[in-house]
Each structure stands twice: as C-alpha cells, then as structure tokens.
Amino acid sequence: MCVHTHTFWHCSLCLDTMSLCLSRSMASKTPVGFIGLGNMGSPMAKNLLKNGYPIIATDLFPESCKELQDIGAQVVDSPGEVAERADRIITMLPSTPNVLEVYTGPNGILKKVKKGTLLIDSSTIDPAVSKEMAVAAEKMGAVFMDAPVTGGVGAASLAKLSFMVGGVEEEYQAAQELLTCMGANVVYCGQVGTGQAAKICNNMLLAIGMIGTAETMNLGIRLGLDPKLLTKILNMSSGRCWSSDTYNPVPGVMEGVPSANNYQGGFGTTLMAKDLGLAQNTATNTKTPIPLGSLAHQIFRVMCSRGYANKDFSSVFQFLREEEGQ
Numbered sequence: 001m002c003v004h005t006h007t008f009w010h011c012s013l014c015l016d017t018m019s020l021c022l023s024r025s026m027a028s029k030t031p032v033g034f035i036g037l038g039n040m041g042s043p044m045a046k047n048l049l050k051n052g053y054p055i056i057a058t059d060l061f062p063e064s065c066k067e068l069q070d071i072g073a074q075v076v077d078s079p080g081e082v083a084e085r086a087d088r089i090i091t092m093l094p095s096t097p098n099v100l101e102v103y104t105g106p107n108g109i110l111k112k113v114k115k116g117t118l119l120i121d122s123s124t125i126d127p128a129v130s131k132e133m134a135v136a137a138e139k140m141g142a143v144f145m146d147a148p149v150t151g152g153v154g155a156a157s158l159a160k161l162s163f164m165v166g167g168v169e170e171e172y173q174a175a176q177e178l179l180t181c182m183g184a185n186v187v188y189c190g191q192v193g194t195g196q197a198a199k200i201c202n203n204m205l206l207a208i209g210m211i212g213t214a215e216t217m218n219l220g221i222r223l224g225l226d227p228k229l230l231t232k233i234l235n236m237s238s239g240r241c242w243s244s245d246t247y248n249p250v251p252g253v254m255e256g257v258p259s260a261n262n263y264q265g266g267f268g269t270t271l272m273a274k275d276l277g278l279a280q281n282t283a284t285n286t287k288t289p290i291p292l293g294s295l296a297h298q299i300f301r302v303m304c305s306r307g308y309a310n311k312d313f314s315s316v317f318q319f320l321r322e323e324e325g326q
Contacts, residue, residue, distance in 0.1 A: 031056050032178060033086035035079050035102055036123070037064040039265065040149065041092035043156040044122070044182045049073060051181040056085050078107035087114055088178065093123040095274055103133050115141030120175050122163070124148045124203070126278055127193035130166065134192040143171050146192055147179060148199035152247070152267055154256070160184040166195035200282060203275040206242070207296040207313070213243035214317035217250045227253050249317035258312035266312035273300040
C-alpha cells in the first residue's frame with residue numbers, strides 16, 4: 001500500500017506509541033528519495049537510514065554521495081531517476097534556482113514523478129516559489145509540502161532539527177512520520193509557503209541576534225573584559241540569546257561551534273545573505289518595515305564580498321574585528 005494513504009492516517013488519529021512504531025516499520029519497506037547531500041542533507045539522510053528507511057539519493061556533486069553510499073544508500077544520476085524509484089522524496093537544496101532545476105528541469109522530479117508521491121522540500125526559498133512547485137506537483141498528481149529546517153549542522157547530525165511545515169493538512173502526518181526521524185520538533189504552520197515564511201522570519205532574527213552578540217562581545221573585549229566571563233554574564237542576564245549561549249561567535253569561548261574551528265562548517269555566510277534577501281523581498285512585497293533586517297542583509301552581503309562567503313555566519317565577529325583594523 002502507499003505509505004501515506006490518506007485512509008490509513010484518517011483511521012488512526014488516536015494512534016498510541018505501539019501502533020505508530022508499527023506504521024514506521026511498515027513504511028520502512030518503501031524507499032525514500034533524498035536529493036541534496038550538502039552540510040545539512042547528508043546527516044539528515046543518514047538519520048533516515050538509521051531509522052530503517054532505504055535511501056535512493058542523488059546530488060549535483062557525485063563526491064557528496066560517496067559517504068552515504070558507503071553506509072547503504074543507493075545512488076542514482078538524476079532527480080528524475082529518484083522520482084522513478086521512490087514515492088516519498090525529500091529535497092534539501094541551497095537556493096531557489098536549485099529547487100527549480102531539481103523539480104522542473106529536464107531531468108527533474110516532475111518529469112518522472114508517480115501519482116500519489118509525497119514531495120517534501122526542506123530548502124529555504126521564497127514562499128511564492130513553494131506555492132508554484134505545489135501547483136506544478138498537483139498537476140502531476142503529486143503532493144508538495146515545504147518543510148524548511150532550523151538548528152544547524154550539529155542538530156542535523158543529532159536528529160534534533162526543527163521543521164516548519166506548510167501544505168495540505170491531510171498530508172501532514174505522512175510528512176511528520178519522516179521528519180521526526182531527522183528532527184526533535186515538527187510544527188504544522190498552515191498552507192504551502194507558511195513553513196518558508198516561518199523560516200525566513202526566524203533567520204532574520206537569528207542574523208540580527210548574531211550581529212548584536214558579535215558587537216557586544218567585541219565591545220566588551222575592548223573594554224578589558226574576559227570573553228568567557230562576559231559570555232557567562234550575558235547568559236545569566238537579559239541579553240542572553242542562542243548566539244550567546246549555544247553558538248558563540250568568539251573563538252575560544254565555546255567548544256564544538258564554528259568559531260572554535262576557524263568558522264568552518266555550520267551555516268554559511270552566503271546562505272545567511274540569501275535568506276536575508278528573501279526576508280527583504282517578502283518585506284517589500286508586504287510593505288513591512290524591517291530596518292534591522294535590512295541592515296543585517298547589507299552586512300552579510302558585504303561580508304560575502306570580503307572573503308567570508310564560505311565561512312560560518314558567526315564570522316561576523318571576525319569581520320567586525322577586521323573592520324576596526326585589528
């Protein structure tokens with residue numbers, strides 16, 4: 001049976017833990033397609049494998065597939081081939097052009113998609129494009145949902161991501177079954193595009209918060225405060241935020257974060273600039289004032305032109321230090 005058959009879920013609104021495990025066991029016999037094996041996609045796909053789902057994967061860069069292939073995934077040459085072999089497909093791609101190519105390109109998903117296929121896009125793109133993809137998928141008899149993530153590479157590896165899901169509510173539980181293997185939080189936001197809207201808002205605040213934390217730490221250091229002491233004070237005070245207590249941008253303050261590894265890994269400055277561009281576009285379209293969001297966008301764009309494009313976005317601390325000639 002199709003793993004997201006509507007009647008199955010409609011009859012199971014009162015599932016207890018045992019029957020939920022049973023449904024996963026049954027579903028695991030059917031492969032899941034995964035397209036996009038970058039910093040986030042690779043650990044996400046690994047967690048699906050760990051949960052017993054056979055994976056059929058592809059990526060624009062074949063070398064990205066090798067590690068997953070070594071632990072049991074089947075690798076194919078194109079998104080279209082994935083669509084031929086799986087009726088549940090997750091995409092995790094860098095930007096809108098990549099999503100358009102993977103779904104609607106000559107070797108795209110929608111050229112080969114089977115009727116009834118569930119398509120879950122975890123990329124962060126313009127909500128309007130998610131809506132376009134949903135319409136295109138519907139014409140082919142498939143169902144498209146947007147499910148962007150937050151939490152970063154560390155959370156992806158630990159299956160502790162947060163997913164914000166937009167789409168037809170009747171399909172939500174079918175998507176949730178897969179997403180809970182990769183994340184600790186799965187939240188239904190509403191119609192297609194609302195997941196993207198939530199993600200864009202979150203990332204705008206994240207960017208503003210990271211710049212604020214970097215500025216604060218830099219000022220404190222110049223005033224003679226030890227960065228670890230200042231961080232401790234911030235984290236027991238009203239200035240505490242995720243950027244200060246979980247993802248501190250100052251080298252030497254915290255282990256296991258990009259700032260401890262020359263800002264390698266994590267969430268790239270280019271991607272943050274892209275997400276802030278999406279926030280800017282949607283703010284313009286809705287006539288919403290975002291003065292700090294706009295300023296954050298400009299700062300990360302300048303960083304991209306100054307050699308920070310491939311560094312983690314927390315490198316804004318290093319950028320500010322260099323701006324003052326240190």
